[in-house]
Amino acid sequence: MSNELIATGGFVALFALMLVRVPIGIAMGLVGIGGFGAVVGMGPALNLLSQSPISTITDFNLTLIPFFVLMGVLATNSGMSSELFRAGRAWLGGFRGGLGLASVGACAGFAAICGSSVATAATMTKVAYPEMKSAGYPDDVSTGIIAAGGTLGILIPPSVVLAVYGFITEQDIGVLFVAGIVPGILAVLLYMLTVRVWYASKLPEGEVFHLGAAVRSLRGVWAVGLLFVAVILSIYFGIVTATEAAAAGAFLTALIGLARGRLNASSLLDSLVEALRTSVAIYVVLIGATLFGYFLAITQVPQELTQFLIDLGVGKYGTLLLIMAMFLIMGCFLDAMAMIILMVPIVFPVITELGFDPIWFGVIIVMTVELGLITPPVGMNVFVINSIAARVSLPTIFRGVLPFVAIDVVRLILLIAFPGIVLFLPSGMQ
Amino acid sequence: MTPDRNGAGGALKTVHIIERIAGVMLGLVTVLIVISAIGRYGFARPVPDAFDLSRLVLGVAIAWGLASLGFHGTHIKVDLLAHALPAAARRAINALAWAVLLGFTILLTWKIWERLVSAFYGGDATMDLRLPHWPFILGIWLGLVAALITTALRLWLITARGQDLGEYDGIDEQLEQDLRLK
Amino acid sequence: QDVTLRLSHWVPAGIAPASKGIEPWAKAVEDASGGSIAIQLFPAQQLGKAPDHYDMAKQGIVDMAWVNPGYTAGRFPIYALTEVPFMVDDSVQGAKAIHEWYLENGAEAEMSDVKVCFIHPHAPGALHSKEAITSPDQIKGKNIRPAHATMARFVSLLGGGPVQVPAPEVREALSRGTAEAVTFPWGAMYDFKLTGEVPQHLDMPFYMSAQVLVMNLASYDKLSDENKAVIDSHCTPEWSAKVAQGWHDDDMAARDKLIADGEQTLNEPSEADVAAWREASQPLIDEWKESVVAKGGDADAILDAYVKSLEANDAKY
Ligand code: NA
Ligand code: NA
Numbered sequence: 068m069s070n071e072l073i074a075t076g077g078f079v080a081l082f083a084l085m086l087v088r089v090p091i092g093i094a095m096g097l098v099g100i101g102g103f104g105a106v107v108g109m110g111p112a113l114n115l116l117s118q119s120p121i122s123t124i125t126d127f128n129l130t131l132i133p134f135f136v137l138m139g140v141l142a143t144n145s146g147m148s149s150e151l152f153r154a155g156r157a158w159l160g161g162f163r164g165g166l167g168l169a170s171v172g173a174c175a176g177f178a179a180i181c182g183s184s185v186a187t188a189a190t191m192t193k194v195a196y197p198e199m200k201s202a203g204y205p206d207d208v209s210t211g212i213i214a215a216g217g218t219l220g221i222l223i224p225p226s227v228v229l230a231v232y233g234f235i236t237e238q239d240i241g242v243l244f245v246a247g248i249v250p251g252i253l254a255v256l257l258y259m260l261t262v263r264v265w266y267a268s269k270l271p272e273g274e275v276f277h278l279g280a281a282v283r284s285l286r287g288v289w290a291v292g293l294l295f296v297a298v299i300l301s302i303y304f305g306i307v308t309a310t311e312a313a314a315a316g317a318f319l320t321a322l323i324g325l326a327r328g329r330l331n332a333s334s335l336l337d338s339l340v341e342a343l344r345t346s347v348a349i350y351v352v353l354i355g356a357t358l359f360g361y362f363l364a365i366t367q368v369p370q371e372l373t374q375f376l377i378d379l380g381v382g383k384y385g386t387l388l389l390i391m392a393m394f395l396i397m398g399c400f401l402d403a404m405a406m407i408i409l410m411v412p413i414v415f416p417v418i419t420e421l422g423f424d425p426i427w428f429g430v431i432i433v434m435t436v437e438l439g440l441i442t443p444p445v446g447m448n449v450f451v452i453n454s455i456a457a458r459v460s461l462p463t464i465f466r467g468v469l470p471f472v473a474i475d476v477v478r479l480i481l482l483i484a485f486p487g488i489v490l491f492l493p494s495g496m497q
Numbered sequence: 498m499t500p501d502r503n504g505a506g507g508a509l510k511t512v513h514i515i516e517r518i519a520g521v522m523l524g525l526v527t528v529l530i531v532i533s534a535i536g537r538y539g540f541a542r543p544v545p546d547a548f549d550l551s552r553l554v555l556g557v558a559i560a561w562g563l564a565s566l567g568f569h570g571t572h573i574k575v576d577l578l579a580h581a582l583p584a585a586a587r588r589a590i591n592a593l594a595w596a597v598l599l600g601f602t603i604l605l606t607w608k609i610w611e612r613l614v615s616a617f618y619g620g621d622a623t624m625d626l627r628l629p630h631w632p633f634i635l636g637i638w639l640g641l642v643a644a645l646i647t648t649a650l651r652l653w654l655i656t657a658r659g660q661d662l663g664e665y666d667g668i669d670e671q672l673e674q675d676l677r678l679k
Numbered sequence: 680q681d682v683t684l685r686l687s688h689w690v691p692a693g694i695a696p697a698s699k700g701i702e703p704w705a706k707a708v709e710d711a712s713g714g715s716i717a718i719q720l721f722p723a724q725q726l727g728k729a730p731d732h733y734d735m736a737k738q739g740i741v742d743m744a745w746v747n748p749g750y751t752a753g754r755f756p757i758y759a760l761t762e763v764p765f766m767v768d769d770s771v772q773g774a775k776a777i778h779e780w781y782l783e784n785g786a787e788a789e790m791s792d793v794k795v796c797f798i799h800p801h802a803p804g805a806l807h808s809k810e811a812i813t814s815p816d817q818i819k820g821k822n823i824r825p826a827h828a829t830m831a832r833f834v835s836l837l838g839g840g841p842v843q844v845p846a847p848e849v850r851e852a853l854s855r856g857t858a859e860a861v862t863f864p865w866g867a868m869y870d871f872k873l874t875g876e877v878p879q880h881l882d883m884p885f886y887m888s889a890q891v892l893v894m895n896l897a898s899y900d901k902l903s904d905e906n907k908a909v910i911d912s913h914c915t916p917e918w919s920a921k922v923a924q925g926w927h928d929d930d931m932a933a934r935d936k937l938i939a940d941g942e943q944t945l946n947e948p949s950e951a952d953v954a955a956w957r958e959a960s961q962p963l964i965d966e967w968k969e970s971v972v973a974k975g976g977d978a979d980a981i982l983d984a985y986v987k988s989l990e991a992n993d994a995k996y
Contacts, residue, residue: 084597085574085575086575086577086578087578087590087593087594088574088575088576088578088579088590088591088593088594088662089574089593089594089597089598090572090573090574090594090598091572091573091574091575092572092573093572093597093598093601094597096601097597097600097601100604107685107739107740108739110739111738111739111740112740113604113608114608114734114738114739114740115727115740116604116605116608116609117608117609117611117612117615117734117738118612118727118728118731118734118735118738118740119727119728119731120605120609121556121609121612121634121637122727122728122730122731124555124556124559124560124637125552125553125555125556125633126552126728127548127551127552127843130526130530130551130552130555133523133526133555134527134530137523137527239851241851305851305854305855305856306538306855307534307538307855308844308848308851308852308855308857310530311530311531311533311534314526314527314530314531314534315530315531315534317527318527318528318531335524336517336520336521339517339520339521339523339524340516340517340519340520340565342520342523343516343519343520343523343558343559343562343565344516344562344565344566344569344571346523346559346562347559347562347563347565347566348566348571348572348573349573350559350562351563351566351572351573352573360725361725361726361727364721364725364726365685365721365726367719400575400577401575402573402575404573405573444577445575445577450576537822537840537842537857538856538857542840543822543840543841543842545835548843549843615734619753619754620753620754620756620974621751621752621753621754622752622753623752624752624828624831624841624843625831625832625835625841627752627753629753630753
């Protein structure tokens with residue numbers, strides 16, 4: 068059997084296993100072992116299991132993932148997400164659709180201390196959806212806003228997905244985080260614009276604005292601001308490494324929570340358990356994707372694919388569009404993290420070969436997989452919202468999120484046309 | 498989630514304890530890295546072996562976390578087809594998926610046992626203090642054994658008790674109450 | 680073409696050890712076999728992490744692997760003698776000397792489950808720092824990124840702090856002050872763009888790190904007799920010297936470039952400094968002896984043989 072055939076068979080088997088609910092990481096791992104075995108022999112392939120999974124779970128460079136997850140969980144459990152929403156409501160609630168604007172703002176604020184999009188969407192559903200519901204927002208609009216706002220979790224730093232991208236491509240994770248800031252702010256502005264322009268007629272009048280209440284609401288969010296500034300500035304100015312910043316961020320979040328009486332020993336322990344569960348789920352995908360990656364490497368199909376894409380002769384941007392289209396299509400079915408781990412090692416050599424900036428591409432590709440989180444049929448953000456607010460059907464949420472998908476595409480085009488929007492801030496780092 | 502609904506109260510308690518121990522390990526690693534950073538930048542005195550210890554202890558915590566995921570069913574997976582199927586077919590799919598997971602866990606446990614033996618005789622050690630690696634790999638292996646048991650238990654709950662995979666905390670009941678209060 | 684051998688290593692394909700060491704060797708094997716052997720190269724950890732490479736060859740995951748024994752502390756106690764500083768001053772003849780010595784004194788005890796093909800050191804590396812360092816007492820209180828486990832012990836012994844960061848992150852660690860100095864080959868100054876961070880260089884054969892190319896035993900046994908002969912004739916101490924030459928030349932060119940650069944300072948230690956460094960490294964030899972004796976080896980005889988082999992090849996510092 069030729070290597071191309073084995074690789075194709077591997078992808079078919081992978082999608083078949085995933086379709087019948089085999090955990091994505093396990094499916095990738097099994098197909099990886101099986102495919103490696105088909106090329107090299109089953110004995111050596113099984114021996115991969117003695118080496119690779121242990122290397123993955125004991126890799127120091129990956130330890131920042133559980134820390135950033137923990138920081139987000141601690142922030143949620145100490146009530147920071149509600150405070151963000153209250154502050155957003157106090158300042159933006161006066162506009163028509165103000166609660167929607169407040170939700171986008173709270174999502175952005177929460178994204179600044181949480182590295183995961185699904186977690187951002189889940190948290191904000193619990194905080195913002197009931198408020199919008201009782202204010203008379205249609206379900207499609209309120210859940211659509213949260214699903215889209217949730218995607219900010221992996222764009223605004225810290226970001227687990229950007230960290231994994233940096234790990235795979237050996238790019239500085241701190242630089243990647245800083246590169247996500249301006250595109251993140253741009254996303255917030257465009258989402259708010261969408262709420263104001265597209266949905267305004269479907270939304271109720273704003274509430275009465277009280278300057279005093281607005282100022283008072285800021286007392287609740289100082290902790291989030293302090294944490295974000297501390298973590299990002301210490302990375303930006305190179306005071307500590309990204310891993311140390313992540314650990315310190317989680318540690319400080321716990322300290323603030325304890326000092327304010329929002330956390331106690333029991334809820335601290337619960338937070339650790341919750342963060343561990345989420346992290347282990349990510350590690351399983353990493354373990355499987357690494358094994359699958361070894362399988363693809365031994366078939367040498369990625370190299371051939373690289374050559375094929377370059378030989379196509381569709382030009383620098385033509386190839387980029389092809390790659391993004393591939394990510395968008397896969398994003399309809401695959402988890403964001405799984406897609407990054409699976410596809411970035413394959414397309415990254417093409418990107419560098421074509422002369423694109425690897426930091427810029429990291430932000431572009433994260434924004435592309437973000438879209439996958441909110442597009443049907445598989446959109447993790449939509450699913451998690453549906454699992455929490457089960458009375459709102461999936462088609463309703465997908466309908467509500469549609470205008471945000473459109474504005475996301477606009478944002479992608481902007482950043483491809485003007486890479487400086489991504490790159491000027493990190494260029495100020497040492 | 499109540500023990501009776503699960504039909505495996507004792508197991509639930511055990512998984513609960515396992516998770517808490519693993520969670521505490523995650524907390525310890527966080528503190529270790531913070532102390533190491535303070536020592537390094539503040540006093541030019543890094544904690545010996547902070548690098549190796551933090552990654553090895555986290556590895557043990559992750560392995561024990563597998564036991565939690567195998568039991569609760571909260572692995573990252575594609576639920577698209579399962580949601581579209583009637584209950585009986587969904588149960589068959591769940592059973593198949595968890596049997597595959599169990600198979601993978603068995604392979605992993607076997608192969609990491611070989612790694613444990615090799616590390617025990619091979620003498621692998623940490624960089625600074627030359628602490629042997631094998632106790633950490635033993636910790637990882639024990640976590641896998643625990644995952645083997647909890648995954649098998651969940652498979653039994655699916656086939657014998659017809660339980661589904663994945664547990665979420667819905668807010669609908671709370672939400673209705675909130676709305677009624679307004 | 681009869682057989683394809685898969686060779687895995689962990690450095691990018693473009694840099695000297697790969698392009699001027701591993702690749703020419705693989706080409707030479709292919710040519711000598713008259714096209715009967717093809718060697719497929721997998722660079723940059725494509726098939727596994729750097730510290731796993733020995734086991735990957737041992738377990739047949741790949742046919743050949745380029746291994747840094749220094750990445751797995753405690754695993755190859757005899758080989759660790761090559762990591763003890765101030766022993767070797769010429770990496771080309773040194774490669775031959777180490778190869779001859781190790782086959783006689785260590786390979787059977789600790790690498791018996793693979794076939795050792797060649798030893799591949801870089802030119803003796805230097806200590807590169809922000810501020811000039813010429814004597815061992817200047818290490819105290821400094822954070823230093825060591826090349827391997829033995830260097831980490833040396834830094835600790837001298838009262839410094841060893842900072843473990845992967846090679847690609849060294850630049851970041853230096854620019855942020857996490858580390859103030861690094862032990863690295865000369866070529867790494869340009870490969871990792873470090874001249875702006877550490878412009879002071881201690882110009883003495885400070886340390887060495889020698890990679891080993893090993894082959895899976897079953898992969899070797901499966902070869903035809905003709906192909907076995909080809910492999911055997913390319914797994915010799917002479918080939919070790921030949922393979923080491925390319926990396927050596929690249930390192931020396933980098934050193935010349937540093938000398939020519941007005942911004943860079945090479946500090947030559949005085950004779951008293953050299954004696955002080957040697958004296959300070961003595962505990963490393965004692966620790967090495969302990970670890971070998973603990974595994975049942977005759978440490979004194981092995982050390983003696985190492986020194987003799989280096990002297991015979993004119994590579995002793
Ligand atoms: Na974030
Ligand atoms: Na999608």
